[in-house]
Amino acid sequence: MQISNRQLFLNHVAQVSPKPMDLEIVKAKGVHLFDVNGKSYIDFISGISVSNVGHCHPNVVKAIQQQSETYMHLMVYGEYVQAPQIQLAKALTDLLPPNLNSVFYTNSGTEATEGALKLAKRVTQKTEIICFRDSYHGSTHGALSVMGNEEFKQAFRPLLPDVRILEYNSIDDVNQYITSKTAAVILEPVQSETGYTIASNEFLQAIRKKCNEHCALMILDEIQNGFGRSGTFFAFEQTGIIPDILLLAKGMGGGLPIGCFISFQKLLNEFTHNPVLGNINTFGGNAVCCAASLACLQTIQSEKLMDDIERKSILIRSLLIHPAIKNIKGKGFMLSIDFEDTDLNFRIIETCVKNGLIVDWFLFNTHSMRIAPPLIITDEEINQACEIILKSIDQTILVK
Ligand code: PMP
Numbered sequence: 001m002q003i004s005n006r007q008l009f010l011n012h013v014a015q016v017s018p019k020p021m022d023l024e025i026v027k028a029k030g031v032h033l034f035d036v037n038g039k040s041y042i043d044f045i046s047g048i049s050v051s052n053v054g055h056c057h058p059n060v061v062k063a064i065q066q067q068s069e070t071y072m073h074l075m076v077y078g079e080y081v082q083a084p085q086i087q088l089a090k091a092l093t094d095l096l097p098p099n100l101n102s103v104f105y106t107n108s109g110t111e112a113t114e115g116a117l118k119l120a121k122r123v124t125q126k127t128e129i130i131c132f133r134d135s136y137h138g139s140t141h142g143a144l145s146v147m148g149n150e151e152f153k154q155a156f157r158p159l160l161p162d163v164r165i166l167e168y169n170s171i172d173d174v175n176q177y178i179t180s181k182t183a184a185v186i187l188e189p190v191q192s193e194t195g196y197t198i199a200s201n202e203f204l205q206a207i208r209k210k211c212n213e214h215c216a217l218m219i220l221d222e223i224q225n226g227f228g229r230s231g232t233f234f235a236f237e238q239t240g241i242i243p244d245i246l247l248l249a250k251g252m253g254g255g256l257p258i259g260c261f262i263s264f265q266k267l268l269n270e271f272t273h274n275p276v277l278g279n280i281n282t283f284g285g286n287a288v289c290c291a292a293s294l295a296c297l298q299t300i301q302s303e304k305l306m307d308d309i310e311r312k313s314i315l316i317r318s319l320l321i322h323p324a325i326k327n328i329k330g331k332g333f334m335l336s337i338d339f340e341d342t343d344l345n346f347r348i349i350e351t352c353v354k355n356g357l358i359v360d361w362f363l364f365n366t367h368s369m370r371i372a373p374p375l376i377i378t379d380e381e382i383n384q385a386c387e388i389i390l391k392s393i394d395q396t397i398l399v400k
Helices: 004-012 056-068 085-096 109-126 140-145 152-155 171-177 201-213 265-272 286-302 310-321 342-354 378-399
Strands: 025-029 032-035 041-045 103-104 128-132 163-164 184-186 215-223 247-248 259-263 329-333 334-338 360-362 365-371
Touching: 041 378, 056 286, 085 103, 085 259, 085 286, 103 109, 103 265, 109 140, 109 184, 109 215, 109 247, 109 259, 109 265, 140 152, 163 171, 171 201, 184 201, 201 215, 259 265, 310 334, 310 378, 342 360, 342 365, 342 378
Parallel strands: 128 163, 128 184, 184 215, 215 247
Antiparallel strands: 025 032, 032 041, 103 259, 247 259, 329 334, 334 365, 360 365
16 A cells, blocks of 8 residues: 555654644745645744745746755855855845844754854854843754743753843843953844744843943844845834844745845854864855745845735734624735634634635744745735635634
8 A cells, every 4th residue: 555645744753743734735926835735825924924925926936946956055155156146145234234144054953053153152252152032043052042941952052051041022131240350142123933023122221222322232033024024124223223243044945945134244254263163064156046045035126025014914904803802913915813712722723724714823923823924925816815714703603
């Protein structure tokens, strides 16, 4: 008897939860996924904030095809002059203030976090890193160390020493705990895994002030927030502050794996000596990934995808009215729908998926539903998706 793909997946692909969704998707296009039975799903979470320009956007596909026919891997990061890397770095830094003028390419978000933490320690010669309650910056050891949730960390200790966790949005904590010992403060402008909690501008400005006062670096993680999802290209543009290091990944690649940390060239030059090769990788800035990323960036601009995010965000909020929905949090295409409890939320999510809509929960907020659509989604598709949510709530409550 032939073993099914599902069984082979369970047998041979390492698992991270006892109950994977295990949808068998065979094709993806725009905002839609198609499974092995031909059933279509609206991807209302963009593969967790990745497919900002939709799945298989023609511009991204074309860039990948062209670059993969030209060259793919040539040499480890940082040795050769490669046009796709340069063009992308130029396009990114053109969008940023003058102190964010140099890009270090990575393969993922967590690797960008690692590099940024190392840079902060190297530049400041200090070790204390400040992060915030229920923050998520990646799953490798350094990034895990600055995760603000003990439940997910305890099995992996010892982690980095000198990490202090403060309350998100607490200006009192910022004023009390950012001191001359602090090397860096790391946070997201919109904290994703708590259900898109927005940092107040006063809070961000207080951090900026304290970092300046104590020569600490302010690291902003826009791995989920960036590439248009907030309604501006970078969420920090709406805050009145400028970070010292900016982290990007996820939506950056248009569907291919790429990340980066961006800082001031003078700071990043510290990696060139004492020791030489202070931070390195093999595949960071892979030519095909950079070409895809540039196509993604240019598509967000040329198709003016950010112009409509705020209006569409309001549209989603206006459509999702139901007695079971307690609150809607977030901004732009980062929305969190609060239900009474985790059990109800999980059951509604399951029903949505059965009804052809992909939604999800949050790592540190299990009573809320994650909504993070591709930026290309149309009003009609939003209407369909919201109808499925409302129908799924009703079906789920009836079953109870
Ligand atoms: N920071 C944030 C805010 C994230 O959401 C994630 C991924 N969920 C990461 C960092 C880590 O990125 P990656 O999974 O690419 O390592």
